Structures are given as C-alpha cells and as structure tokens.
C-alpha cells in the first residue's frame with residue numbers, strides 16, 4: 001500500500017520569529033515586506049484571528065490588525081531551519097519531495113514496517129520537529145498526494161490527520177471541488193455550471209459529458225475525485241539537478257541580503273548533494289528582476305567548474321561571482337541556485353530503506369560474522385532462506 005505524508009510547518013516564518021523572540025509568543029506576528037508594495041509572507045495564528053492571510057498586501061494587514069507586530073523576513077534563517085527540517089524527514093524515508101521551504105511530500109510506503117506504521121511515523125516527525133527545533137508542524141497522511149495534502153490542511157494548526165485507505169472515499173466525497181489540486185477558479189466555474197459542487201458529484205459524473213466540457217483534463221480530474229491519485233513523490237534521488245530558490249516579499253536590492261540568500265541556498269543544495277552522495281559541476285544562478293512597468297523577466301547564468309563539488313561555500317562563491325559579473329543589478333523578486341552536471345549517478349544505499357529481505361540478510365550476515373569471529377569459519381553454515 002502506498003502511504004504518502006504531507007508535512008507543512010504552521011505559519012512557518014511567524015513561528016520562527018516567535019520561537020527566536022519569546023516576547024512575541026501569543027502576539028499577532030506578521031512577517032512580510034514592510035514597504036509600500038510589500039505583501040504578507042506569514043501570519044501567526046493570533047494574527048489570523050484578525051483576518052490577516054499570507055499574500056495579502058501589507059497595507060491591508062495593517063488595517064485589519066493595527067496592533068500587530070510587523071517584521072521583515074529573515075530568509076536565510078528560514079532557509080537554515082528548512083534544511084534542518086528536511087534532515088528530520090530523511091530519517092524516515094529517502095523519498096522526500098520538498099514543495100517549498102516549509103512543506104514536503106514524503107513517500108513512507110517502504111518504511112511503514114520499520115517504524116510501525118504511518119501514524120507512528122507522523123507522530124515521530126512531529127515530535128522531532130517540536131523537540132529539536134521547537135516549531136509546530138502539521139502532518140496529513142493518505143494513499144495519495146491529494147488526500148495527504150487535504151488532510152494536512154484539515155489537521156492545522158499543530159495537528160495530525162491520517163486518512164485510512166478504506167476511508168478515502170468517505171473523506172473526499174463531501175469536500176468542495178476547489179480542494180482538488182489544479183482546480184482553479186475557471187475550472188471550478190465550469191464544473192459548477194454542470195451542477196458539480198462536491199468531489200463526490202465529480203466522481204459520479206458521466207465521463208463522456210465531462211470530457212466534452214473539459215477535454216482530456218476530465219479523466220485526470222475524475223480520477224483524483226475517485227481517489228486514484230497516481231502522482232508519485234519525486235525525490236531527489238535519481239535527479240538530474242538540485243535547486244533551491246525563494247521569492248522576496250518586496251524588491252531586494254541589498255547586496256548583503258542577496259549574498260546571504262545565495263549562501264543559504266547553496267548550503268541547502270550542497271547538503272542534499274552530500275545526502276545522496278553526489279557532486280555537481282555546473283552552477284546556475286537565476287533571478288527574476290522587477291521594475292515598474294517592466295515585465296518581470298527570469299534570467300539565468302551558468303558556470304561549469306573543473307571539478308565537481310558538494311561544498312556549499314564553493315557553490316555559493318560561484319553563484320556570487322556570476323551575480324557580480326552582471327553589469328546591472330536590478331531589484332529582484334526571485335533568487336535561486338541550481339546545480340546540474342552531476343557525478344555519482346549511482347544511488348546510495350541507505351541501510352534503513354532496503355527491502356525487507358536485504359535487511360534480514362544483513363542482520364543474518366552480521367550475526368554470522370560475529371559467530372565466525374568468535375568460533376572460526378567452521379562453526380556455522382548458512383541454512384535455507386531466512387523466514388520472517
């Protein structure tokens with residue numbers, strides 16, 4: 001059985017601020033761009049009670065919550081903690097797909113037996129993040145990405161919701177169709193026009209009629225509604241590239257901020273490379289410039305090194321050189337570091353995640369080795385296949 005977890009830190013940036021400064025605990029904390037064009041990046045649950053939400057213009061947040069504590073984001077601090085969170089995920093499975101600094105899918109199908117089931121994995125992850133990083137995280141679990149993600153949203157804040165495979169239909173059917181991944185306002189409108197408001201109604205709808213209305217997208221959508229979510233967790237292992245990027249809440253121009261973010265991204269990328277025992281030769285810097293009246297454009301610059309590296313400082317140095325080599329340094333909204341041209345394509349063997357048979361064999365081999373060490377090679381002979 002496939003078991004996917006969706007883990008999402010609660011009000012991540014705001015929680016980090018409340019953790020690092022105890023006087024902010026219990027306060028409505030709003031992290032975001034403080035300038036005129038700034039937006040809210042994160043709002044603590046105390047601030048959400050006033051209606052403050054992420055992506056809202058900061059001016060509106062000020063009107064809704066005039067007594068709020070407004071803070072500029074400390075992106076490099078969040079990136080560092082994000083890397084620590086990922087290290088915790090990797091204790092439970094190598095199949096981790098990060099979605100952003102504070103969110104990831106984990107495919108735990110292969111480690112269910114080792115850790116005594118999905119619930120104990122989810123509880124152990126929550127406890128580790130709580131005890132080691134003093135931060136709240138919510139976890140949803142289910143047989144596919146869609147169920148796991150919706151379950152996680154329902155578990156918030158600081159909760160856990162596990163949807164058993166047999167309960168998937170009962171869980172999904174009453175939900176509004178907008179909960180389905182990929183259903184935006186325009187698809188929602190078209191579905192409403194067909195009289196479809198819930199996931200259950202979508203699941204039961206005549207497929208041919210749905211195809212006439214939505215095209216080939218219809219079957220995917222109906223599959224999701226029926227709990228047939230075939231999307232797999234795209235882990236780093238086997239990847240051709242590793243990357244990390246962030247969006248700034250307002251135009252970033254400060255050279256120190258850009259250097260700090262490049263280093264944070266490079267170190268995260270380097271950790272993931274080392275985790276998978278790989279090294280990269282090509283470093284790509286990417287950024288999106290912003291400017292009044294100018295369409296935001298994505299730019300990339302790359303450099304290939306003589307020797308492959310898994311060192312964050314080396315990767316950051318190359319990325320910073322690429323940035324300095326630019327004739328102009330416009331204000332930017334997005335900054336990223338990506339590495340490609342990888343060595344070490346052979347996937348690493350992680351003892352914990354091999355097949356049960358391999359694990360059994362290793363235990364057996366170890367036991368045999370110990371006996372042999374004590375009593376000499378004549379002492380044992382391996383019998384039939386180990387059972388169990």
Ligand SMILES: [Mg+2]
Pocket residue numbers: 008009010011012102103
């Ligand atoms: Mg979050």
